[in-house]
Amino acid sequence: MEITLNGKLREVTVNTTVTRLLEELKLHQLRVAVQVNLDIIKRDRYETVELKPGDKVEVLTFMAGG
Amino acid sequence: MHGHGPLKIGGIELHSRLIVGTGKYPDFPTMQKALEASGTDMVTVAVRRVNLDRTQESLLDYIDLKRYTLLPNTAGCYSADEAVKYSRLAREVGMSNLVKLEVIGDQRTLFPDNEELLKATKILVKDGFIVMPYTNDDPIMAKKLEDAGAAAVMPLGAPIGSGLGIRNPHNIAIILQMIQVPIIVDAGVGTASDAAIAMELGADGVLMNTAIAGAKDPVKMAEAMRKAVEAGHLAYLAGRIPKKSYASASTTMEGMIE
Numbered sequence: 001m002e003i004t005l006n007g008k009l010r011e012v013t014v015n016t017t018v019t020r021l022l023e024e025l026k027l028h029q030l031r032v033a034v035q036v037n038l039d040i041i042k043r044d045r046y047e048t049v050e051l052k053p054g055d056k057v058e059v060l061t062f063m064a065g066g
Numbered sequence: 067m068h069g070h071g072p073l074k075i076g077g078i079e080l081h082s083r084l085i086v087g088t089g090k091y092p093d094f095p096t097m098q099k100a101l102e103a104s105g106t107d108m109v110t111v112a113v114r115r116v117n118l119d120r121t122q123e124s125l126l127d128y129i130d131l132k133r134y135t136l137l138p139n140t141a142g143c144y145s146a147d148e149a150v151k152y153s154r155l156a157r158e159v160g161m162s163n164l165v166k167l168e169v170i171g172d173q174r175t176l177f178p179d180n181e182e183l184l185k186a187t188k189i190l191v192k193d194g195f196i197v198m199p200y201t202n203d204d205p206i207m208a209k210k211l212e213d214a215g216a217a218a219v220m221p222l223g224a225p226i227g228s229g230l231g232i233r234n235p236h237n238i239a240i241i242l243q244m245i246q247v248p249i250i251v252d253a254g255v256g257t258a259s260d261a262a263i264a265m266e267l268g269a270d271g272v273l274m275n276t277a278i279a280g281a282k283d284p285v286k287m288a289e290a291m292r293k294a295v296e297a298g299h300l301a302y303l304a305g306r307i308p309k310k311s312y313a314s315a316s317t318t319m320e321g322m323i324e
Contacts, residue, residue: 017232030116031160042158058115059122060114060116061113061114062113062160064091064111064112065089066088
């Protein structure tokens with residue numbers, strides 16, 4: 001199925017959880033925030049939240065800034 | 067009283083009165099050295115989309131989290147709702163409640179939208195955040211932010227990145243008299259004397275980014291800023307002499323030959 005990840009279309013397997021997505025992206029050991037369709041997903045829900053086709057997923061982290 | 071004792075913001079004690087941004091450095095190693103030279107123990111960061119290319123280095127590879135407290139900002143937010151959203155995202159990334167709250171009202175000047183800023187401050191304080199709002203050098207606004215529960219108030223010296231220095235020292239002085247929470251002069255510093263002036267006025271600290279990152283030698287400028295902040299703070303504590311229109315001899319006339 002297809003989701004939108006950080007503004008770009010991406011193919012993921014059905015029932016992919018947030019944990020699984022972060023592992024696939026090799027981001028699971030980083031400090032990130034995850035938003036799915038405008039809802040911020042708390043860390044303790046990463047295992048249980050499953051992505052659906054068409055979901056808009058944003059993965060954010062700390063970048064340089066003043 | 068401002069400037070006396072250690073600087074505490076929302077229960078966090080800072081040893082350095084200089085807060086430094088992580089943006090605009092030529093490269094991460096230079097930033098790392100500059101942060102070290104500045105003596106800071108709090109650095110600002112932004113919240114942005116993660117780089118999905120994991121072969122590239124990331125900012126956090128260059129920031130020792132045991133040494134520096136991260137202060138996430140809401141740079142680029144133009145409404146209270148957006149700033150609240152970014153604060154909550156920052157909390158998820160950083161697992162802390164600190165936020166440098168920016169709600170910008172105009173792209174060219176980057177002046178704050180104080181109406182939205184106050185609105186966002188109220189929401190975030192209720193939500194348990196330690197809110198450090200970036201605001202104008204307006205004493206009334208500073209008071210409203212303090213009353214709304216801001217942990218510190220951060221008036222600008224001049225527009226962000228302008229390097230124009232402390233344009234209205236009198237307003238900063240009035241803010242210091244009116245407000246109990248720490249006052250951090252944020253934005254506008256161009257060189258070391260600007261930082262010293264802010265501290266001589268009695269500010270609790272100074273936050274800067276471009277003045278260091280954009281200098282020809284950011285590491286040297288970071289050291290200059292550390293010294294300027296310390297010197298200005300010491301001068302404030304020491305208590306300067308009053309200004310007079312005429313000379314007052316340092317050497318006595320007594321003992322001169324007739």
